[in-house]
Amino acid sequence: MPALPAHPSLEHLRKQAKDLRRREGIPLSSAQHELARSHGFASWPRLVHHVQALGLHGIERALVLADPEGLARILAADPGAATAELDGHPPLLVLLRRSNGAPADVRRCADLLLAAGADPGAHTVEYGGEWRRSALFDAVERRDLAFVRLLLDAGAEPDEDAFYHACEQGDTAFLDVLYRPGFERLVIHKLDFEDAGGIAWFLEHGADANAGALHWAIGRGRGTRILRMLLDAGADVNLPDPRTGHRPLAVAARCGHLAAYDLLHASGARADLDSVDTAVLALARGGPAVLPAAPRPMPGLPGEGHGWLLGQFALLGRTDVVRVLLDDGWGTDTRGWSRFTPLDQAAMHGRTDTVRLLVERGADLADCAFDDEGPTPLDCAIWGVVNNRAPDGDYPGTVALLLAAGAPTRHEPPTGDEQIDALLTSPRPS
Known part of the structure; x- marks a missing residue:
């Protein structure tokens, strides 16, 4: 496909993805992924963010694009812009939650905001007050330990929700810096x-x-x-x-x-x-x-009955039992823990044989576990390499199998594993 025009239309790109889905007979998320790659972007969200940012102006554009030079000019002219909310969010949270720039540039922008008076403890209250999503939480979400330390050095207080999120990372350094007794x-x-x-x-x-x-x-x-x-x-x-x-x-x-x-x-x-x-x-x-x-x-188990057991046996690598349950008519994509499908759970634990069986039985390769932005099965496998590595898991085999099957992913190198990076950068079969 040609390069993006100077003023691309997100609506037109979505139409192109739908056309590709119908033409190729593939899931919409797979079509979006392939369209993004054809335009030089690693994932559909990155393409969407790029197009959306092109229509932005002023400090919002500088934050979303992580443009330190542009942000510095804006703050020099108006230091108060560092604390003026954008659609109800302080600029620091806009930067953390919406920027798709390079990590070093995002941190440089954060430095500029903090120096101009941004609150390192900025947060929003989520789910009717059930938990706080702080700047520290968002830095953990970005898997940026240097950003976490930057916020702590600026005076952010470690909070339990950020620490809870840090439990999902394989790097215990996040736990070290965010820990408090209790x-x-x-x-x-x-x-x-x-x-x-x-x-x-x-x-x-x-x-x-x-x-x-x-x-x-x-x-x-x-x-x-x-x-x-x-x-x-x-x-x-x-x-x-x-x-x-x-x-x-x-x-x-x-x-x-x-x-x-x-x-x-x-x-x-x-x-x-x-x-x-x-x-x-x-x-x-x-x-x-x-x-x-x-x-x-x-x-914590979803649904009624025993359906969640299919995912349980999948994560344990019990391909024999998974086959028995599928033959008995159990739904291939029945959700279990955290709304993961059996394919998600098998992939996250590197169960290549089980993944192969589920793919052969028509498991959804593009399903997103939590919502439209949730992890796909291939996302789960790649994430599992670093954060959930079963000692007997075959992660290269699982990732290679899913790639060959056409599974989409939002991940891109470096992932922290050279074998996985090599697989992700190899041409996909046509």
Whole structure:
């Protein structure tokens, strides 16, 4: 396709993407991705941001484009512009949330704003007051540790929501700089990820292994290495969950986590299994997909019934069980934890064989887990390389398979892994 015109129309680009979708018979997000790449952009959001920025003026344009020189001229003429809100947001948050510029340029712009009086503790209140999205939170979102330190040096106070978000990063340096006493209780969120180094950090900082950590780790499908870490830290293998009353062994059975069940049983765990526990355990051992109706075993699972188990077995790499469930008519894209599909969960844990099966069965390659801007399955695989790396995961194999299948991604090199970067920069098959 030709280069973008001097004044591109976002409406026209969207129409082109829809035309490409119909012509090629591919998902809209895949068509958007290919259209963006044809114009020299790594992803559709980057193309959209570029076009939107072309229609902006003044400080808003300087912030979105991360133009330090232009911003410096504006602030020299009007220092008050550093604190004057734009559509209800202070300029610092506009910069953090909307800029698609190079990280160094974004930080230079932040320096200029802070020097002119911008508040490093700027924040918005989200979801009716449930949490605060601070500048620190947004710096973590950008995975920019230097920006986090810049804000802290300018006087920003670490907040629990920013620390909670830092739990989603594989780099414990984010935890180091944002930690305050009491934040160690957020080990539960870190257990949402296969991050032994992160769990070790929390245990070293006094996290209580008997505050539901073992139950949660089992339910989230954590590997035996992390489970052993919790046991070594004093987790009681027979402690009932304070919310459900289930003992760890029953949780392992109900969640189909056979490796956890065997480890706990060998460690002296005991529990009375009900009919559902017994049926799911039998399924994990190769039995039929006949499961009695029952409440979900843990808070946080979406939907009704047992559909979430498909994603559970996918993240555990149990391709044999996933095949049984698919053959039994279970929905390929049934959502589980955090609204991830089975393909998302398998990809995030590097389960290449399971990913192959799900792709062959028609799993949605372009599904976005949370909303229109959520991660695709390939995004999940690439993110997992750095932040959720299962020790037995085959991430190069998973990424190569998804790329070959035409899966879209918003990620671009460098990702932190040379093999993944090489795959992302190789020409895609036509």
